[in-house]
Amino acid sequence: MRSRRVRNALAGYGLLAPALFVFAAFSFYPLWRVIWLGLHEQNRTGTNQRWVGVNQYTDVLTGEEFRGGLWITAQFVLLTVPIGVVIGILLAVAANRRLRGIKVFQVIFSSTIASSTAVTAVIFFVLLEPSIGYLSDPWIFDLLDPDRAIFAVALTGVWQNLGLTFIITLAGLQAVPDDILEAARLDGFGPIRSFARVTLPMITPTLLFLSVALTVFGLQAFAQIDVLTGGGPAGATETLVFKIFNSQEPRQLGEGSVMSVGLFLVTGTVATLQFWLLERRVHYAN
Amino acid sequence: MQTDAAPGWVRNVAWYVLLTGLAAAVLFPIWMTIVRALSNPITWSFDRGQPPYPVDIEWDVFGRAFDEASFGRQLAVSATVTLIIVIGQMVTSVLAAYAFAFVDFPFKRTMFAVTMATLMLPIEVTLVANSRTIRELDWTNSFEGLTVPFLASALGIFLVRQGFLAVPRDLRDAAALDGYGHLRFLWRVAIPITRPVIAAFVVLSFLAAWNSYLWPRAITDDSDWNTIQIGLRAVANSTADQLNVGVAAALLAALPVLIVLVLFQRHIVRGLTAGAVKG
């Protein structure tokens, strides 16, 4: 009996060891280290550090850099997530029907998932870049205007998310049992009422998952800014991760670390809040 | 009970029209990118009107991407890094998921919670410290630096564990009576039965690794070590007459992913919806 337990423990932990080692070294240790670095200030060459304590946290988290980055990131999220979810629903509803060749449309609508963030940035560079872009009048997607550049960046986000949102929402729609829809039809519900009163409530778990996931991705926006705007014009598109990325040099390491922790807290809070608030309106079948 | 407002075929045509319009809107950016890549840059830029179709097509632009934009070298880096990461994640996830699903060891639930907790620690949060670690290990501009931090995946462990938990208990019992130990059971029964789930994860893992940007950007500064994605950064800085080459490189960068998407569509859907859709 005893030896069986020992054998099981050895087997279990032995099998876990590789993954645990990676997590320990590159998830948990850095978390601790980031918190620790946030309590210190580095000298220019990174060879020495001195303790500054929690003050650095309060200073940075209430400071302009962090608040500015947070605001820009928030704009990005607010612009990409609701619109993205709605467009995803529209596309999925449109493509969820038995028509000849519907699969072609489904592949087209999913296709943006093949485009990485960097590739998407190049694609919209082609469209929006002031001097050589196709759209000579970019309307509100003006990369040169500090007040509007964020719209251009958000556009890339919305477009890129289309594929993912479409695939997931379509799967959610297809999981709605046929017999329930047939029952609604016999009850006299037309297509719109049927959608609003039957289908939509039944895909709310999917939509909840989608909006939390897209929000978390949005909070991490970096590549499209790095490629498309470089943070400009005049820092108007510097998201939090962009700022964090640019504070790896020893002198800014303390600040960057605090911002990293800030990002962690913001993501956790926003995701939890969103889940909590929206979950009440989610209908779980049985 | 149902009154048709319009005859069936009219409704169908209306849907086709709508779908085509939506498809055109979605494809428009890609189309313009193709136009830009294929067109002769001088003709297209300065030709008044910049038509929405290719002009003076130069098919050799893709070849030039390999030579002039070092696409070949970047492709090698991306492919190697992706391969290592995908294999690494597959192996570590399968082993760990096996432990969680089939082995009874102390503190299993705690360890699972700990593993899932790493989902809250994406690379964006730990970047600053991890890049420091890589510098201290002298792993900048190296395969180790690019791959080791990603050799395990909490999502992978989660998905494969779900798959393993779905193996009927009777089969485990039968295998036990047949004399199978853990390794044999894993290799002969558990993995073959959960092949679809593992395949779904491999596809997701491939997508994430191939498209990864932030980490390579953080720890490589030698252009010889650029992945395809990092190489695209240069596109924004290229001159108007070189732009088509960079844009062609972007299209090439998306090509493997597009192929994978088309071939493994079902796997992607299964993997993505594992958490989102019930049933």
Place this chain on the structure above:
Amino acid sequence: MSAISFNGVTKRFDDTVAIDDLTLDVGAGEFLVLLGPSGCGKSTALRILAGLEQATTGTISIGDRVVNDIDARNRDVAMVFQSYALYPHMTVAKNIESPLIGHHSEDNDKQSRREMVESVAARLGLESLLDRKPGQLSGGQRQRVALARAIVRRPAVFLMDEPLSNLDASLRAQTRAELVELHRSLGTTFVYVTHDQVEAMTMATSIAVLDEGRLQQTGDPRTIYERPANAFVARFIGNPAMNLTPGELKLGADGQHFVHTAGGTVAVDGRWAGLADGQDVTVGIRPEHLTIADQGLPATVLSAEWLGYEQILNVRCGDDLIAVRESDGGELIGSGTNLRLSAHAADIHLFDPSTGLRLAEAST
């Protein structure tokens, strides 16, 4: 030395006691059936024997070894699962070969394994199916593959967990006969779990009846049928179940003994002479032992089920509903018919009303 022994085995799951102090010996070469209703612990007992569960207390022995601490792989047992548990991704041949691969030894090379698989497959009529996968087989074929996999290694003990329950009725009868024949030809000890008393009665050399985790009675089928140890066993065996009704024992000084029930008075024989006069008893009589006669207990037919070779009558006799099996042929007896029931004293069973145990019989 028995082939299998349970000694004071108890199994607890959290708060529920699945098996309560089970002590049972099985002789070598026996066909033991663990019989009982759902939840009685029979499957749990089987799984403990296999090593798939651990007993909370008590020991299990196979042969002369106590096997509590021995892994399922090394107990030299094979099992046929209710669901067959065939590996869906392996061919029939590979499924059958599986225990040989898991238990490889020196004389176990590819060639000899192949031969063993083919000989077992031939024995069970599976030769033409060796390259198919379980999904392509019918229920009956899958069951035979499960059997083949269990047999191929010639273990010391075969365990079977309700192997016939997923087959349709006609196949079940045929398979019962095949299993009996298999047991005879192999001579191995079989331990078979079922809730179906017909399977138990037709196949077993020894039956162990369980209810709520407790062993009710062990014995060969005839003993279980003719001398059930308590009211539970009495009603579990036999279809329709034995009729039970309360009564009062009246011992006559002249050797004539009776039991008074609400439906009338029945004569009983001297087996019960050792009991107390006036004692409250539960009277049991099987439906097949009641005959329609000119004299006897008055009863009125409520409904009748005509099966061709016999009728099952539901009659009201006194306060009770009684079942009667009437196999004399003839017309369906209509409801409302009044008739008289009689039975031989030798077919009467008496049980204690509070414990349900069979009352002590004096030796005649």
